[in-house]
Amino acid sequence: MERFAMDVSQIPGFNHSSGDHQFRFPFFAPVIATALIFLLSPSLVAQQTAKVPVDNNVIHLDVVVTPRSGPPVRGLEEKDFTVLDNKVPVKITSFQALRGRDAPVKILIVIDDVNTGFRRIAYERQEIGKVLNLDSGNLRHPTALAVFTDSGTQIQDEFTQDGKVLGTTLDQYTIGIHTIPRSGGVYAAQERYQLSIAALQQIAERELTLPGRKIVLWISPGWPLLSGASNYSTSKQEQEVFDAITTLSTLLRQARITLYSIDPLGTDDFNRAFNWKAYLKPVSSPYQAEYGNLALQVLAVQSGGLVLTNRNDLAEMLRLCLADIQSYYEMSCSVPNSGKKDAYHHLEVRVAKPDVTARTREGYYSPVGTDGKNH
Numbered sequence: 001m002e003r004f005a006m007d008v009s010q011i012p013g014f015n016h017s018s019g020d021h022q023f024r025f026p027f028f029a030p031v032i033a034t035a036l037i038f039l040l041s042p043s044l045v046a047q048q049t050a051k052v053p054v055d056n057n058v059i060h061l062d063v064v065v066t067p068r069s070g071p072p073v074r075g076l077e078e079k080d081f082t083v084l085d086n087k088v089p090v091k092i093t094s095f096q097a098l099r100g101r102d103a104p105v106k107i108l109i110v111i112d113d114v115n116t117g118f119r120r121i122a123y124e125r126q127e128i129g130k131v132l133n134l135d136s137g138n139l140r141h142p143t144a145l146a147v148f149t150d151s152g153t154q155i156q157d158e159f160t161q162d163g164k165v166l167g168t169t170l171d172q173y174t175i176g177i178h179t180i181p182r183s184g185g186v187y188a189a190q191e192r193y194q195l196s197i198a199a200l201q202q203i204a205e206r207e208l209t210l211p212g213r214k215i216v217l218w219i220s221p222g223w224p225l226l227s228g229a230s231n232y233s234t235s236k237q238e239q240e241v242f243d244a245i246t247t248l249s250t251l252l253r254q255a256r257i258t259l260y261s262i263d264p265l266g267t268d269d270f271n272r273a274f275n276w277k278a279y280l281k282p283v284s285s286p287y288q289a290e291y292g293n294l295a296l297q298v299l300a301v302q303s304g305g306l307v308l309t310n311r312n313d314l315a316e317m318l319r320l321c322l323a324d325i326q327s328y329y330e331m332s333c334s335v336p337n338s339g340k341k342d343a344y345h346h347l348e349v350r351v352a353k354p355d356v357t358a359r360t361r362e363g364y365y366s367p368v369g370t371d372g373k374n375h
Contacts, residue, residue, distance in 0.1 A: 058333065059085075059253075060256060060332050062213050062256070062304065062328055062360060062361075063349050064360070065329065066357055067356050071326055072324060072328060073353070073356055074097070074099060076351065078331070080353060081331065081349060082349070082352070083331070083349050084348040085346075090336070096330045099326060103213075104212045105141045105213050105215055106142045106215070107143040108144050108145075108214060108215070108216045109217045110145075110146045110147075110148060111219055112219055112220030113150075114148055115196060115222065120264050123264065124264050127313075127315040127318070128170060129167050129170060132167045137163030137164040138161065139161040140322075141161065142160060144156040150180050153203070155203065156169070189226060193226055196223035201251065204252050205251070205255075208254060212256065213256045213258065214255065214256060214257045214258070215260065215322075215325065216258070216260065216305075217321055218261055220263070220264070221263045221273070221309075222261060225276065225279070241290070242286035242289040244294065245289055248299070252299065258303050258304050259303040259305045260306050260321045261296045261300040261306070261308070261309075263310070264314050266310070267312060273309040274310075276295040276297040276298055277297075279292035280298055282302075282344055282346065284344040297309075302362045302363065304361045306324070308321070337366070341366060342365045344364075344365055
């Protein structure tokens with residue numbers, strides 16, 4: 001197995017062309033006051049999803065049912081579930097209860113050096129190693145590593161269930177020199193934000209080419225929220241941010257990624273750890289869009305994953321995330337066409353059992369309009 005085979009020249013965010021595709025990724029430029037321009041190619045999802053079959057009338061959901069405390073609930077049947085799309089029940093067209101090693105899941109562990117800093121990487125490496133060595137290194141699911149640094153994102157080519165092999169790879173990783181100063185002010189924060197969104201896109205694009213569900217464990221306190229950069233001067237800028245939100249949301253959904261945000265900084269900064277909650281409300285139109293709506297933690301919640309923060313045991317947080325795979329329910333649903341593309345649909349899954357909660361993707365943006373065509 002090659003260690004990290006992806007060439008840096010192929011990393012999103014460093015504008016390049018490949019064949020007849022030209023990719024454009026977010027960049028920032030000062031406009032007036034704290035306003036920023038955010039550009040993300042609206043055609044990105046269409047370019048990528050053309051490579052895999054996509055049924056625009058079907059939504060795939062991976063549902064974890066949890067009690068007030070304890071492991072996920074097992075033994076439920078299709079009749080126990082109701083799926084609502086904008087509060088209207090929709091038909092479940094396929095259903096499967098999955099558990100343990102039988103669950104067809106791939107796991108990607110992302111080490112975020114851009115937003116965490118090298119002082120915590122040694123600790124992260126030690127804690128990840130504990131998880132990789134569970135069951136004598138015999139991992140339950142195919143797993144790979146990704147390392148996100150100032151110079152780009154490196155992703156292992158192959159998934160493996162040999163935790164010792166992954167541990168060796170992890171031990172060989174060395175910290176590079178930071179080119180973005182962590183105390184560099186607003187421009188450094190903008191650059192970290194830009195690179196972070198591009199890294200998540202790169203990972204989602206890669207996973208889109210692979211079948212089945214993927215668990216992405218992103219070890220990071222999150223990227224800057226740029227909360228002071230929300231005053232746009234034109235409707236065009238509002239539309240660009242909204243397009244970025246809908247594009248990335250659709251890409252994560254079609255790649256069947258459940259995203260987990262795992263904060264390695266512990267209890268160092270309680271207030272900082274929860275600022276993202278101000279951006280949890282779904283965005284249904286451009287005038288509501290803010291940069292904070294693309295926060296790591298917000299995207300994790302919306303994907304049906306967990307946000308774990310303000311804790312000092314990273315290995316335990318990783319185990320809590322992996323516990324979601326012990327038992328979950330995979331289902332598909334027929335969904336209605338909307339009047340226009342990118343109309344937001346709220347999803348809710350109800351379970352006919354007391355004292356349990358169903359957690360899954362919270363919503364989606366309609367890919368087609370009432371005529372069944374992309375607009």
